[in-house]
Amino acid sequence: MSFNIEILEQKRNPLIDRLELKVRISHFSKGSPNRLDIKKKVAEKQKADDKLTIIKKIKSHFGSTEDIGTIYIYDNSKELDYYEPFHLKVRNLPKEKRTEIYNLKKKNEPYKHLLYE
Secondary structure (H helix, E strand, O other), X not given: OOOEEEEEEEEEEOOOOEEEEEEEXXXXXXXXXXXXXXXXXXXXXXXXXXXXXXXXXXXXXXXXXXXXXXXXXXXXXXXXXXXXXXXXHHHOOOHHHHHHHHHHHHOOOOOHHHOOO
């Protein structure tokens, strides 16, 4: 899928050890791109680890070819684990891992090792 990402705003948050980005995602004559594709492209653009990149939200409007997103890039997994809620950490994973984590959580088995593989 071809789409372009333009960084509108970039702010360093030293207290939380993360980079906060506001981006515009342009996808002419296509649907909105997948979160994982956006995450990989932003991490690649910022030369960061995509495992420490979290897409907080993406706002899209019906019929529009542009989306606005908020993305956080953490310096380490400890900070990411502390500040981000469980559902956002899992939402930023591939579908196979998400279902595996949810199944393990239902059974009350350990699942945290799968979050940062």
